[in-house]
Amino acid sequence: MSLATAELPSDPDALRAFAAALQAELYAKTLHIEKLKAQLATLRRARFGQSSEKLDRQIDLLELIIGDLEEAEAASEARQDATAATPGAMPVLTGPRRVGNRRPLPDHLPREIITHGGVCACPACGSERLRRISDDEREVLEYVPSHFKVIVHVRPKLSCRDCEAITQPTMPSLPIERGRPGQKLIAHVLVSKYCDHLPLNRQSGIYAREGVDLDRSTLADWVGRAAWLMAPVAERIGDYARAGPTIHADDTPIPDQDPGRGRTKSGRLWVVVRDEGTWGSPNPPAAYYRYSPDRKGEHAQAILAPASGFLHADAYAGFDKLYEPDPITGRPRLESVACWAHARRELFDEHARTKSPIARQALDKIGAVFAVEREINGRSASDRLAMRQAQSVPLLADLKDYLETSLGRISRKGDLAKAIRYSLNRWKALSRFTEDGRLEMTNNAAERAIRPLTLGRRNWTFLGSDSGGERAAVFYTLIQTCKLNGINPEAYLADLIGRVSDHAANRIDELLPWNWRAPSDARLAA
Numbered sequence: 001m002s003l004a005t006a007e008l009p010s011d012p013d014a015l016r017a018f019a020a021a022l023q024a025e026l027y028a029k030t031l032h033i034e035k036l037k038a039q040l041a042t043l044r045r046a047r048f049g050q051s052s053e054k055l056d057r058q059i060d061l062l063e064l065i066i067g068d069l070e071e072a073e074a075a076s077e078a079r080q081d082a083t084a085a086t087p088g089a090m091p092v093l094t095g096p097r098r099v100g101n102r103r104p105l106p107d108h109l110p111r112e113i114i115t116h117g118g119v120c121a122c123p124a125c126g127s128e129r130l131r132r133i134s135d136d137e138r139e140v141l142e143y144v145p146s147h148f149k150v151i152v153h154v155r156p157k158l159s160c161r162d163c164e165a166i167t168q169p170t171m172p173s174l175p176i177e178r179g180r181p182g183q184k185l186i187a188h189v190l191v192s193k194y195c196d197h198l199p200l201n202r203q204s205g206i207y208a209r210e211g212v213d214l215d216r217s218t219l220a221d222w223v224g225r226a227a228w229l230m231a232p233v234a235e236r237i238g239d240y241a242r243a244g245p246t247i248h249a250d251d252t253p254i255p256d257q258d259p260g261r262g263r264t265k266s267g268r269l270w271v272v273v274r275d276e277g278t279w280g281s282p283n284p285p286a287a288y289y290r291y292s293p294d295r296k297g298e299h300a301q302a303i304l305a306p307a308s309g310f311l312h313a314d315a316y317a318g319f320d321k322l323y324e325p326d327p328i329t330g331r332p333r334l335e336s337v338a339c340w341a342h343a344r345r346e347l348f349d350e351h352a353r354t355k356s357p358i359a360r361q362a363l364d365k366i367g368a369v370f371a372v373e374r375e376i377n378g379r380s381a382s383d384r385l386a387m388r389q390a391q392s393v394p395l396l397a398d399l400k401d402y403l404e405t406s407l408g409r410i411s412r413k414g415d416l417a418k419a420i421r422y423s424l425n426r427w428k429a430l431s432r433f434t435e436d437g438r439l440e441m442t443n444n445a446a447e448r449a450i451r452p453l454t455l456g457r458r459n460w461t462f463l464g465s466d467s468g469g470e471r472a473a474v475f476y477t478l479i480q481t482c483k484l485n486g487i488n489p490e491a492y493l494a495d496l497i498g499r500v501s502d503h504a505a506n507r508i509d510e511l512l513p514w515n516w517r518a519p520s521d522a523r524l525a526a
Helices: 012-048 053-085 183-194 200-209 216-242 297-303 317-323 340-354 357-376 381-407 415-424 427-434 444-460 466-484 489-502 505-511
Strands: 111-115 130-144 147-160 246-257 264-274 286-292 309-312 334-337
Touching: 053 200, 053 216, 053 466, 130 183, 183 200, 183 216, 183 466, 183 489, 200 216, 216 264, 216 286, 216 466, 216 489, 216 505, 246 297, 246 444, 246 466, 264 297, 264 444, 264 466, 286 297, 286 466, 297 317, 309 317, 317 334, 334 427, 340 357, 340 415, 357 381, 357 415, 381 415, 381 427, 415 427, 444 466, 466 489, 489 505
Parallel strands: 111 147, 246 309, 309 334
Antiparallel strands: 130 147, 246 264, 264 286
């Protein structure tokens, strides 16, 4: 019987449980509707022959939506499982669990047998007279580069001849309780989706060519549970990144599909980068991503709320509140460091369009300042500051005088004047890098961290939901931070998936990429 027609309980706790169960039932029905839509689109294509590009796009869109819904459902179930396993936790009524249609693992895959040794003496009475009763076997599907294999865990069951007590080695923790994917396989799926930009339905087709039938819904379940499992590590990276004295921030639009609306909206993925290697700091680099459904300034302010010091960013107005003086100290919590790459781009675009000699000469003068930066890259902060004071400051003074003079000789309504005013209006923030050797002339660190997302959009086109954006932020944080530290993200994620569930929360720093101890072959080639 549907909960929609059931009688409402009067007890407040029972009513809350009833509401949670009703929400779960509604979610399941929504998911079922979206699956039926996808099936209908596929049947229409089969019925009427070759489909149009529009119908093909709708089918891909529905596949992505369903995948996001299934990932969200898996993450919710993982959270509920953890709550239920917590001693003293109040049980939550969430409706019926999904029943999987588990297929046998293919016989043609190689098997690796791992036999877990039993005890030498009976833990009940201490007798060493043990006899083997039987073996319990659990098959786990694992992935190693270029091929699949099946690992069979064999746990001998022993019976004491004296007291008849039965003992058996415990089963090692699995990434997904009662599931069959190994940690390397899950890591490969994640890296394929968020690093190599392969949607789950395409991965499913690739694995099918290997003779392994893994539905998109199965892969989505793994992704959703992995996101919930590894989110605390990603947040800890975020804490570290925002604690730097100098940070970089940027954002990029991500088309986001809202199920049932039939069109996309524009979400945003934000990134905060801490990279101090250019001034010789031994602190490791990190990139932290966060999703928001729009580009309101409140999102930028919330992401950077824990930060203080200097912020390299573009001229987005949403950052302005972060630069306001503190009412007590009179100093801003963050000082703006503007990006010369953006200022140069305004002039470059004008020169490319009109071949303006004024724009050309301004570009040459800016290039001279960039030449100084290339020479001091990697030196200590004090050396960088001294060189900038001696060389960059006079070059900038000459550039400013040239821009102001040129502005008085051209039409103030033209695009060239607009490009010049872009620099002059932000001159204090553009010149701030000459006041501290730890600062950069550009915000290229954040732009480099955004580039993989923009490249990925060409493959997967859009996200399936807001929750899909939140999961993407978790995995982008882990993967891109690995890449910044020269670590193979697939090797790191495989190890992290196997350890994080049993790891103490107060020792989470041990799991951060730069503290991870990897085999020599897990390091990326320089």
